[in-house]
Amino acid sequence: MVRTEPACRGGSGLAGSRPRRAHGGEGNNIDHARRGEALSDGAQFRQVAPVRLYQRIVEQIEQAIARGDLKPGQRLPSERELVTQFGASRPTVREALRVLESNGLVRSRHGDPNGPEILPFSSDRMTKEMARLVQFDNVSIAELISFRMILDGSASLLAARLRSEEELSAMERTLAVMADAIETGYEEFSKADVAFHEAVAVASRNSLIEVCNQVVRGAVLSLISDKVAHAHNSTALMRESLRHHEEVLEAIRAGDGPAAASISRRKLYEYYAGYVPEDERGPLLALMDDEEG
Structure with a gap:
């Protein structure tokens, strides 16, 4: 609550006292200043909202x-x-x-x-909000996948340059699980896929890349995973995805950051482009322009 000061008594010129008449412009300005009145009407204030x-x-x-x-x-x-x-x-x-x-x-x-x-930090809430942005047309699916291409490419580039042998082994283990899961079903395959990208993000040594990757990847999967799981060629899609992941891993193992980033962006485009309207694929293709030459 805002308190108001009580009016002063006597000839102070503040609220509650009788204003004195000034003679001449300068005296009038002085009198205004004494009464606390602004000489400029340029200041704008907004109402304050009460805080519960x-x-x-x-x-x-x-x-x-x-x-x-x-x-x-x-x-x-x-x-x-x-x-x-x-x-x-x-x-x-x-x-x-x-x-x-x-x-x-x-x-x-x-x-x-x-x-x-x-509770410890969790990206679950951010993932839900990101998916809602797409569902309510604030963000297009093309923008979401484009952002994922940017993040994955950066994570792969850094991982190729910074990864440890232990982190490389973790990536290899997730690909082995992905290979076994092709016959098991999409759900297990998807879990191993997520684990691979998490391992790459950890190797990037950037916690913001880790968090953003979790959020964007989760939002993409929440929107289209059912379509992939129930696609008539889901097994072929999983095999293709595994092959792309193996290519990314090979570049990371070789320490070739640009190749790892390029392959990562390309494999995401090839995997998800079919879910993006053709007239909205420009930004995705722009991320691969450097790969054409």
Whole structure:
């Protein structure tokens, strides 16, 4: 709540006192200044929105998590203790906890006498929001796949230059699982596919590439995985995908970053282009222009 200062008594010229008449322009300006009136009408202000108490509680807990005062696996105090600490009502504290839980920051278990558990970061919420952007036409499927081509290409390039032998072995193991899963079915194949890209992203030594790859890849799969799984030629598609992954791995093993990036972008284009309207494929093809020469 904004407080207003009480009006001053006497001839101060502030609100609540009788204004003095000035003689002449300069005196008039001085009198205006004494009364606190603006000489310019250029400043523009907006109304302020009230902040609800539960939002203040959410902010404090978010800040404690950001500072590292609260770490994943730790527990918040019980609801009763939070009511006491914040000096707020039980419904207000419950609303704050509901918001924190919906944001993926805490988890409450029904009947658990302990406070909510602090959760580690998860890209699941971001993945859902990215998929919603495409579903509601804010982002096209072409843009989403184009962005994935950019991310995968960068991850492959860096992995080729920075990977360790252990990370290379992890990539090889995922391809072995992919090969076995071709006969098992698309679901197992897709899990191994995801594991390969996660291994490449880890080897890139860039946590933002890891997170963005998880989000964009998850959004793409949520939109078209059913189409791939139920395609009449799904087995052929899986075999083709495995071959492309093997080519990427070979370039990473050889330490050839540009080749790894180029193959990665190309294999994604060949795999997903059929799900993009032909007149929207320009940005995807532009990412492979350097490969034509």
